[in-house]
């Protein structure tokens with residue numbers, strides 16, 4: 639599949655097994671950046687032929703998603719003779735993607751970049767869209783650019799070794815895309831959530847492909863996030879707040895799943911969505927949100943502050959994307975503090991049962 643981009647069109651390939659990797663390892667002028675845990679798990683199987691001087695390992699921690707790490711990659715890449723035709727090939731989840739995308743963008747004003755997502759979240763969602771982000775001091779994703787990889791290879795074999803926490807976080811985004819497609823998407827996810835939780839390979843490939851196709855439409859219409867791409871922000875206004883107040887203890891995709899429940903309770907309160915649909919979505923979500931992630935009490939007052947500080951908020955009115963009649967997505971600019979608080983309280987109660 640080809641994603642159209644103003645920067646340059648790029649390809650996404652869904653691979654059935656690891657055979658494609660030997661081809662990648664033979665790429666000319668290549669330098670590899672790999673998630674440290676991924677390297678540990680797969681070094682014998684996949685990375686044996688890469689010379690140690692052509693590989694850089696990064697621990698996937700938010701505290702490493704910094705300009706310093708990106709600059710370190712730029713520095714180590716000066717060791718290969720190729721300059722603007724150098725190719726950075728990275729393996730990892732969203733953290734490695736964000737760092738390597740930024741580095742590939744700034745080194746020699748832009749080099750070739752191949753990305754192999756190894757988390758479900760990166761495979762079903764973040765690998766396309768071209769956003770790169772770095773944290774700076776206490777500010778999450780403060781720095782960033784648009785720079786897509788020129789080739790993406792998604793292989794769900796990688797998802798077998800993810801922890802339950804990271805796998806379920808990825809499922810949060812998969813479920814989100816399905817709910818965004820309306821009633822048929824909801825039925826589809828209800829029928830398949832158990833197989834997905836068991837990491838059924840065929841189902842994973844099918845749902846990853848669908849998620850990418852769904853997102854592709856929005857990013858091709860509005861790559862630089864000035865218009866319709868705002869719909870992809872469904873659930874994210876609240877998700878970012880859950881991430882912030884939990885100090886990132888709640889992973890991104892799980893926060894999105896929780897954010898979706900908050901959005902739907904607000905829709906229900908406004909008479910936009912039927913209660914039966916809200917309850918059906920909650921039953922699916924309860925399967926992927928582990929209540930032990932919610933053991934510490936989340937301060938709701940701080941959540942409203944976090945929503946206000948979200949970079950998608952452009953004025954004093956709070957903006958959010960909600961499902962309305964027929965499960966259609968609409969942007970609302972009149973979110974009230976009280977209704978958000980009520981919905982958050984309700985959702986935290988539902989999830990702790």
Ligand SMILES: NC(=O)c1ccc[n+]([C@@H]2O[C@H](COP(=O)([O-])OP(=O)(O)OC[C@H]3O[C@@H](n4cnc5c(N)ncnc54)[C@H](O)[C@@H]3O)[C@@H](O)[C@H]2O)c1
Nearest residue numbers: 675698731732733734756757759760764769796799800804
């Ligand atoms: N650029 C974007 O468009 C975008 C979109 C969404 C999220 N993000 C960013 O992505 C990050 C979250 O990314 P993520 O959820 O993909 O996870 P991650 O990169 O934080 O990785 C999660 C954990 O999984 C481990 N891991 C990765 N692949 C593995 C594998 N195959 N087997 C075993 N363990 C593996 C990592 O070492 C890490 O411990 C956040 O920083 C978020 O801001 C970026």
Ligand SMILES: [Zn+2]
Nearest residue numbers: 811874890894
């Ligand atoms: Zn997301």
